[in-house]
Amino acid sequence: MLRRTTTVPEVDSPIAGSAAVPTETATAGSPGTPDVPAPMTHRQVLxxxxxxxxxxxxxxxSSTIVSNALPRIVADLEGTESGFTWVVIATMLTMTASTPLWGKLADLVNQKLLLQVALVLFMLGSLAAGFAPSMGTLIAARAFQGIGVGGLTALVQIVIASMVSPRERGRYSGYIGAVFALATVSGPLIGGLIVDTPFLGWRWCFFVGVPIGVVAFVVLQRTLHLTHIKREAKVDYLGAILVASSVSILLAWVSLAGHDFAWLSAETAWMVGGGVLLLIATGIVEARTADPIVPLRLFADRTTVLATIASVMIGVAMFGSTVYLSQYFQIARGMSPTKAGMMSIFMVGGLMVSSLATGQIISRTGVWKRYLVAGGLLTTIGIALLSFIDAQTPLILVGLAMLVLGLGMGATMQNLVLAVQNSTALRDMGAVSSLVTFFRSMGGSVGIAVLGAVLGHRVADDVSAGLGALGVEGGGEQARTIPDPSTLAGPVRTVVENAYADASAHLFLIAVPFMVVALVCMVLIREVPLRTTVHRADEVEGAA
Known part of the structure; x- marks a missing residue:
């Protein structure tokens, strides 16, 4: 049996299976229009x-820069623990709900135009958040901002998949991981410095993203030139509305239950019932639509199903637990926003090293499953280690646990998307790429909401009990607001610090079973050799 070997191209050599970059618009199947474009060089891709x-x-x-600033923002706008959660959830909710529509539009509309539209929406939301006079306005602005973030996170993956074959995509996915790590580590640091600078203030955490967005818009205009193949298809607007509505209602229920109404209440009944009915309607509509937002045929593939389940579990475990680390460092450990941002270097450093290393190795060897499983295992171990932290845990031990978590994250997130894209036809690349992102974001939204509710209740009970033991009146009301530790008296401060530390560890303990389920799904995914063309083998044969 003969085996074809693939070498890494030189700087100006064509990349096997890469899409071409002419600006002309072609029509699928039209005479003289090749269905398999000429390859791009490595320099063109860069x-x-x-x-x-x-x-x-x-x-x-946009997400990381406010992480360490949130306690200060919520305190300044006189918010509560519920408000803290909703500032994060609002962006996650709209990002999740809009992702399938962005993915489907990427299969039908010019992807460069979509990216620029997403950037404009993001910048408008950033300006609105920066000028927000109240918690309600800030949450609404963050929700609008999330629509643009959903487009950017989904479309970048889709465009790269349209340009580069899965075999070569590993090295470029490593670059994405490195940028993700850079934004993650620089965001908290920049946000902390902005908050701690008297003449700037937390509002600049939102304003600072606007000039970067303008630069990105200009760079895309000058460098991104993809062949757009027009297809005779219609956007499934009814399916998009049903998907967004069902997901939004269920996520809103998860976020509000336990805070604004009881888990077992009339509000729960109509929200859950309405959400489930809309999901059923979504399935019926998508099954009967010729060109659906979420093609149900994608779930016939074993890799897609397992990757989808793993993405949900990773979202719950990883995003749901790590988003509250800033509260642990600032409230339980008394750190400033800047110092709390410095602690993220452990996790993000591991993520950057792991992402770049695994991306390069996968491109050279074509082997990917072992790194995916190893990443899932390390992520599980890192979350489990963080479930043992308290207010007195040496910071070096906390940092080492975050390092293990980062190493696992870097080898997991991009490779999970790569596995799905490798088994998908190019015509469905936008839908399937956004599908994985959608379910990971949905899991993250559910995780942030549910674990945020758990954190709030656990802190309120512990603080109330602790202040009651000290004979402090009004402990129940104080337990429902996010405190500034520097303003608290010694015994009261100790009670609050211990409450937040114990609650944070409890969140990571809850996250462990979800990550175990994700790890099992990764083990069950069947490894398929990475193809060396953008198009799948059957598509290439059909074009020939």
Missing amino acids: RVLVGLLSAMFVAML
Whole structure:
């Protein structure tokens, strides 16, 4: 049996299976129009990546830059623990709900135009958030911002998949991981410095993303030139509305239950019932639509199903637990926003090293499953280690646990998308790429909401009990607000610090079973050799 070997191309050599970059618009199946474009060189791909990674950076920065600033923001706007959660959830909710529509539009509409539209929406949302006078306005602005973030996170993956074959995609996915790591580590640091600088203030955490977005817009205009093949298809607007509505209602229920109404209540009944009915209607509509937003045929593939389940579990475990680390460092350990941002270097450093290393190795060897499983195992171990932290845990031990978690994350997230893209036809690349992102974001939204509710209740009970033991009146009311530790008296401060530390560890303990399920799914995914063309084998044969 003969085996064809693939070498890594030189700087100006064509990349096998890469898409061409002419600006003409073609029509699928039209005479004289090749269905398999000429390859791009490595240098051409890198030029396009400058614009794509700039867009990815600004999307990631929008989430990380406010992480260490949130306690100060919520305190300044007189918010509560529920408000803290909703500032994060609002972006996650709209990002999740809009992702399938962005993915489907990428299969039908010019992808460059979509990226620029997403950037504009993101910048408008950033300006609105920066000028927000109240918690309600800030949450609404963050929700609008999330629509643009959903487009950026989904479309960058889709465009790269349209340009580069899965075999070569590993090295470029490593660049995405590195940018993700850079935004993650620089965001908290920048946000902390902005908050701690008197003449700036927390509002600049939102304003700072606007000039970066403008730069990304200009770079994309100059460098991104993809062949757009027009297809005779219609956008499934009814399916998009049903998907967004069902997901939004269920996520809103998860976020509000336990805070604004009881888990067992009339509000729960109509929200859950309405959400489930809309999901059923979504399935019926998508099954009967010729060109659905979420093609149900994608779930006939074993890799897609397992990757989808793993993405949900990773979202719950990873995003749901790590988003509250800033509260642990600032409230339980009394750190400033800047110092809390410095602690993220452990996790993000591991993520950057792991992402770059596994991406390069996968491109050279074509083997990917072992790194995916190893990443899932390390992520599980890192989350389990963080479930043992308290207010007195040496920071070096906390940092080492975060390092293990980062190493696992870097080998997991991009490779899970790569596995799905490798088994999918190019015509469905937008839908399947956004599908994985959609379910990971949905899991993250559910995780943040549910674990945030658990954190709030656990802190409230512990603080109330602790203050009651000290004979402090009004402990129940104080337990429902996010405190500034520097303003608290010694015994009260100790009670609050221990409450937040114990609650944070409890969140990681809850996250462990979800990550175990994700790890099992990764083990069950069947390894298929990475193809060396953008198009799948049956597509290439059909074109010939």
